[in-house]
Amino acid sequence: MEEEKVKKLVEKQRNYFLSGRTKAIQARMAALTKLEQAIKDREKEIHAALKKDLNKADMESYMSETGMTYAELSYVKKHLKRWAAPKTVITPFAQFHAKSFSYPEPYGVVLIMSPWNYPFMLTMEPLIGAIAAGNCCILKPSAYSPNVSKVICEMIESTFPKEYIAVVEGGRKENAALLEQRFDYIFFTGGVTVGKYVMEKASAHLTPVTLELGGKSPCIVDKTANVKLAAKRIVFGKFLNCGQTCVAPDYLLVQKEVKAELVHYLIRYMKKMYGEHPLENEKYPKMINEKHFDRVCGLIKNMEIIAGGTCDRKKLKIAPTLLDHVSPNDPVMKEEIFGPVLPILTYQDFSEAERFIRKREKPLALYLFTTDKEMEKRALKNLSFGGGCINDTIIHLATSRLGFGGVGGSGMGNYHGKYSFQTFSHQKSIVKKYNWIDLPMRYQPYNSWKEWMVRMFLK
Numbered sequence: 001m002e003e004e005k006v007k008k009l010v011e012k013q014r015n016y017f018l019s020g021r022t023k024a025i026q027a028r029m030a031a032l033t034k035l036e037q038a039i040k041d042r043e044k045e046i047h048a049a050l051k052k053d054l055n056k057a058d059m060e061s062y063m064s065e066t067g068m069t070y071a072e073l074s075y076v077k078k079h080l081k082r083w084a085a086p087k088t089v090i091t092p093f094a095q096f097h098a099k100s101f102s103y104p105e106p107y108g109v110v111l112i113m114s115p116w117n118y119p120f121m122l123t124m125e126p127l128i129g130a131i132a133a134g135n136c137c138i139l140k141p142s143a144y145s146p147n148v149s150k151v152i153c154e155m156i157e158s159t160f161p162k163e164y165i166a167v168v169e170g171g172r173k174e175n176a177a178l179l180e181q182r183f184d185y186i187f188f189t190g191g192v193t194v195g196k197y198v199m200e201k202a203s204a205h206l207t208p209v210t211l212e213l214g215g216k217s218p219c220i221v222d223k224t225a226n227v228k229l230a231a232k233r234i235v236f237g238k239f240l241n242c243g244q245t246c247v248a249p250d251y252l253l254v255q256k257e258v259k260a261e262l263v264h265y266l267i268r269y270m271k272k273m274y275g276e277h278p279l280e281n282e283k284y285p286k287m288i289n290e291k292h293f294d295r296v297c298g299l300i301k302n303m304e305i306i307a308g309g310t311c312d313r314k315k316l317k318i319a320p321t322l323l324d325h326v327s328p329n330d331p332v333m334k335e336e337i338f339g340p341v342l343p344i345l346t347y348q349d350f351s352e353a354e355r356f357i358r359k360r361e362k363p364l365a366l367y368l369f370t371t372d373k374e375m376e377k378r379a380l381k382n383l384s385f386g387g388g389c390i391n392d393t394i395i396h397l398a399t400s401r402l403g404f405g406g407v408g409g410s411g412m413g414n415y416h417g418k419y420s421f422q423t424f425s426h427q428k429s430i431v432k433k434y435n436w437i438d439l440p441m442r443y444q445p446y447n448s449w450k451e452w453m454v455r456m457f458l459k
Contacts, residue, residue: 006177006178010183012162013137013162013166014108014136016136017106017136022134025080025084032128034159035073035128038155039155046066046148048147049147049151050119050120053144053145053146054145054242055282055285057285065121066120069124072125075401075417084104084132086101086102086103089101092457094457098431098433098434099434101430101432102427104421104425106133106135106425107133107424108184111140111178111186111187112126112127113175113189114189116145117241117244117338118245119149120152123139123141123152126415126423126424127139127165129421129424132424133423133425135184135424136163136164138168138178138183139168140174141169152167153169180201182205185209185424188210189212190213191336195211199211209413210413213246213410214246214364214411215361215363217248217249217363217365218250218353219238219250219251220254220353220366220368222258222368222369222375224375225369225371225391226369227262227265229391231265231269234252234342234367234369234393235320236394237249237394238393239274239320241285242286243320244339247364247394247397248393248394251326251344252343253345253347253357254346255347256346263322267306270320278320279312279315290316293311293318296337297318299335299339300332300341304323304326305321308322318339320340321342322342322344323342324344326345357383361409362386364386364387364406364410364411365386365388366379367390368389368390369391370391385410387403387404387405397416399417400416401417402416403416403417404416441454441457
């Protein structure tokens with residue numbers, strides 16, 4: 001889409017927003033219901049598109065894309081009226097007599113830029129929050145998942161007027177054209193490099209942003225863990241979607257005493273879940289494109305492979321892979337892997353693992369497998385990360401009752417459920433003063449009596 005057309009689209013949305021038609025709670029609820037029905041009507045098409053772009057099985061597509069979207073819609077619709085109501089707070093005695101409250105209002109016209117790894121869910125979930133808060137919205141799906149992008153475009157165009165919710169398809173040219181416009185809020189999910197660019201462009205208009213990025217999320221397994229169950233849950237979280245999950249465990253930090261046992265069970269569950277020949281498994285997802293396939297294959301080149309390691313460029317598939325004797329200076333430890341490769345490092349004492357993690361950028365997720373409650377408390381107290389699990393992986397993002405987001409290099413802001421509503425809303429702070437009394441001490445001329453009264457009120 002040409003930049004002039006993008007500009008006109010934003011103008012149309014701004015005029016539509018200024019008409020007030022998006023603000024009524026009934027209108028928001030109706031839009032969410034229409035979106036839900038549109039998804040249900042096209043669920044098979046959505047799953048077929050996910051199969052084409054990422055080779056996702058129907059079960060995986062429902063579990064990690066459409067099903068999660070339905071759950072978010074249900075939760076938001078149930079609670080929206082309460083979230084959107086003004087919230088009264090206690091008024092200081094110095095403000096007597098008055099009423100204080102916060103009043104949520106939509107930002108206006110928002111831009112949602114979504115990634116290719118969960119291309120449907122990571123477009124719809126922020127959209128749900130934007131609609132619930134009363135905004136107009138432009139969606140920009142990733143060009144790397146063209147089939148899902150097309151389905152989203154057709155679904156939105158047949159469900160909503162463009163001046164309310166619109167989709168802009170395309171690649172870098174369209175991204176650049178969109179980021180030249182003045183939006184009232186930008187929500188971006190993707191990599192750090194593009195995230196910095198988005199933030200830079202947003203700063204020209206002082207546009208607030210949420211950045212959902214990524215990073216190298218550690219998975220710690222200590223000697224007290226249920227190692228067999230830990231292996232099962234690590235294999236699930238790491239190799240889901242062929243490892244192309246922003247909160248997938250990026251590397252293992254295993255206490256030396258249990259390393260051999262953990263590796264044994266990891267290999268067992270890799271074979272159990274994906275078969276002896278995972279590249280022939282029709283339900284095992286593929287890498288999104290040749291660029292990322294080549295990048296991940298390059299990361300395992302010349303490494304010590306203890307399981308997996310096979311690649312099929314024609315199918316864009318990389319077998320679930322374990323790497324041993326990994327050094328912090330190896331290329332695989334220098335960037336987020338975003339593929340089905342799991343480096344294994346060991347530690348003797350937990351302080352060693354702490355130092356290793358704290359030397360690096362704050363990760364989007366952290367996973368700790370332990371039965372030691374003191375170790376659990378120590379990790380939560382001393383390590384900074386976006387979110388995570390104790391004795392499991394990735395499931396913390398699957399609840400609408402918890403906010404999801406990064407910290408530091410892994411992002412800023414969060415969403416899901418009420419947090420999505422708050423992300424796309426501005427909270428206006430209001431003091432309503434009553435007229436029947438007007439305390440005199442704030443007015444000039446000042447004297448000792450007024451000063452004494454002010455000091456009493458403001459203690």
